[in-house]
Amino acid sequence: MKIFDTLAREKITLGLPHDRMIKMYVCGPTVQDNFHIGHARTYVFFDSLAKYLRINGYRVFYLQNITDIDDKIIDRAKAENVDFQVISRRYTAEFYALMKALKIDSVNLYALATDHIMEIISQVKRLVEAGFAYETGDGVYFSVSRFPDYGKLWGQDPQTLLAGTSANLREDKRDPRDFVIWKKMKPGEPYWDSPWGKGRPGWHIEDTAITEAYFGPAYNIHGGGMDLIFPHHDAEIAISRSLSGLDRLSDYWIHTGMVNVNLEKMSKSLKNFVTIREVLASYGSEEIRYALLNANFSTAINYSESLLQESRAVVNQLSILYNKMRIKAGHYVRKPGTNETIERLNGIVGDNMDFRGLFRDVMNLLGTWNASLESMSEAELLEALSVLDWLDSFTGIIRHESASTDISGPVGLLLRIRSELRSRREFQLADTIRSSLLSMGIYIEDRGAETLWWIDTAGVDKK
RNA sequence: GGAUAGGUGGCAGAGCGGUCAUGCGUGGGACUGCAGAUCCCAUUUAAUAGGGUUCAACUCCCUACCUAUCCUCCA
Incomplete structure (x- = not known):
């Protein structure tokens, strides 16, 4: 490298x-x-x-x-x-x-x-x-x-x-x-x-x-x-x-490189610093890591709220697809290993730790995977998952939700009731349940008659 | 003043002497009971200024201007 x-x-x-x-x-x-x-x-x-x-x-x-x-x-x-x-x-x-x-x-x-x-x-x-x-x-x-x-x-x-x-x-x-x-x-x-x-x-x-x-x-x-x-x-x-x-x-x-605020170096003496604590109150570690890694390591980053917002959008996309794939794969267990995609991406990082180039290529892959998610073979699914696990193993930018299809708990009960309501086309109550669950930090996605869900660790307290 | 790194579209930021960066945002469409998620299309005649080299420059060279960091606090 x-x-x-x-x-x-x-x-x-x-x-x-x-x-x-x-x-x-x-x-x-x-x-x-x-x-x-x-x-x-x-x-x-x-x-x-x-x-x-x-x-x-x-x-x-x-x-x-x-x-x-x-x-x-x-x-x-x-x-x-x-x-x-x-x-x-x-x-x-x-x-x-x-x-x-x-x-x-x-x-x-x-x-x-x-x-x-x-x-x-x-x-x-x-x-x-x-x-x-x-x-x-x-x-x-x-x-x-x-x-x-x-x-x-x-x-x-x-x-x-x-x-x-x-x-x-x-x-x-x-x-x-x-x-x-x-x-x-x-x-x-x-x-x-x-x-x-x-x-x-x-x-x-x-x-x-x-x-x-x-x-x-x-x-x-x-x-x-x-x-x-x-x-x-x-x-x-x-x-x-x-x-x-x-x-x-x-x-x-x-x-x-330095982190700047309004194009000036963040420092104690200028009193323009934003503490890690403050940022952690609103953003997850994955979002912060992405924001900080998505740049040439030796150039300055200009810190702003929109930087974190953009970071959030990307981390959400990655995490949602990752969780969907994990649910689809069933009892998926992460295995170390490599494949052509990983080798190619590994080469990008090997050139001056180009995380930016890595993320760019991963985002392209994301589009492909999202488009073909329903028709993916078991092998393709596992390969895609291994790429994302590989990515996450050193960047730490994917939120691992407690993906669950377990419907025996209280959330499952509510979802079953909601499912029944939806089949009866009683949407008003079904939507009330959904918005309550969403505000409790449950990710919900209706796909036809089925409902995909997991506990979203991004949490309800975060912006 | 010196050293170093830069000046690219609404924002962030790549690569390349001639062909779509990409992401975010924005607008439109598809799908959906509606959300959300996802996909598609558009936003593309973008390059600090002035010279030069070249058939051709955002990309190479020169000059000017501008920005950041450091020059015994600093991650």
Whole structure:
């Protein structure tokens, strides 16, 4: 498969190892506040990428960090007059809950920064000993001039940066570009003991210590939002490669585009963010996932209500047909396997994770299947179902209703009564029953004398 | 100012040097007791502006303009 690599600046073939584990690392969030759908975009994408690689025979170890010690967490704790861990634990729990709600379940391990303080101190220590870092009055800094490739991922000459920032050279920083890897404690701040006194880690080194602990000096895929390229990922490269002496940290660098609102990046500071919670109140995970995946992963998405509305229309079409086919197939049990259609669609996704192209082709298939649903053979039906199951296994965009033809329950009773009414042409009462059931979240479709139905998990509370 | 990615129909957004993108929305029709679902047709003489190359450009080249992200908070 091919994918756009930030460092190479072009689509390159992923020469991933078939025989061993793919080590994939994605930068997680800072647990300081509520999460917005910009976060969701990145994590949904990498969830689908991991799942796609797995169904194509790769063994993926997906590692993600969580930054649970940070200036902003401390600020928030001060504002609420609580311990910083009250804040970090609250939002870590919220983050896990949101990931579950969005059906993001491919991460093998979430690594908390505060669980890896020893590893962080070890890295700082080794960097200082090797002359890559130095201590100042307020912390320990990485010396950018010792790493010639600094800024390479960002794609800009580091000298440009030097010129632009000469104004904010701090008294004891040797170079304005140098970044902090250990911060000395100020009164009232949380701390850990270290060879440089009480303090806490800088941001960049949290990730490098975690990846080194689990993956060693190099790994295969590093992902994150586009806004992390510089300085964060360039700093990670500088730290890790200075320690390892290798000429690379990750084989591939994959960055997801931003989610914009009114053509501006969604962010805390602009106060234009829409939280995942808010969106989940009105839309299902399938609809959110479709909206976020239905774009080139590296371009910006402009968030709007109509984006979700369009997403809803597509998810409904897919889910309704899927459920009709499942009912028609009887005791259908999902089986892994492949066929020509899956192979073809798999090829589309394999070219730069083109979910958009995938969805386009699936929508075409949907038209064909809908038109021929009544005349489909058993084999054709099972093949169509396997395609949709395959699609759903890594995109998560189909609502699996509790499809039922069981007419023994109370719903069944009402439907039997309604059926009798309809045969007597007493439509007024029959329609009253139908609209009641619809408002209770039961999907109903009259097909001649028969009635197709299932419990619609989209729910009645959603818009 | 620098780096990167773009500027396509009501909206979202592909591909391609010459032939229908697709989806949503909208309008019409078919089916139905009516809904819904589904199908069919239409919305198609769309390409930021100005040059250039070419038999032919939305597609290649140049220039201008515009937008987004980053340039030590950020997914």
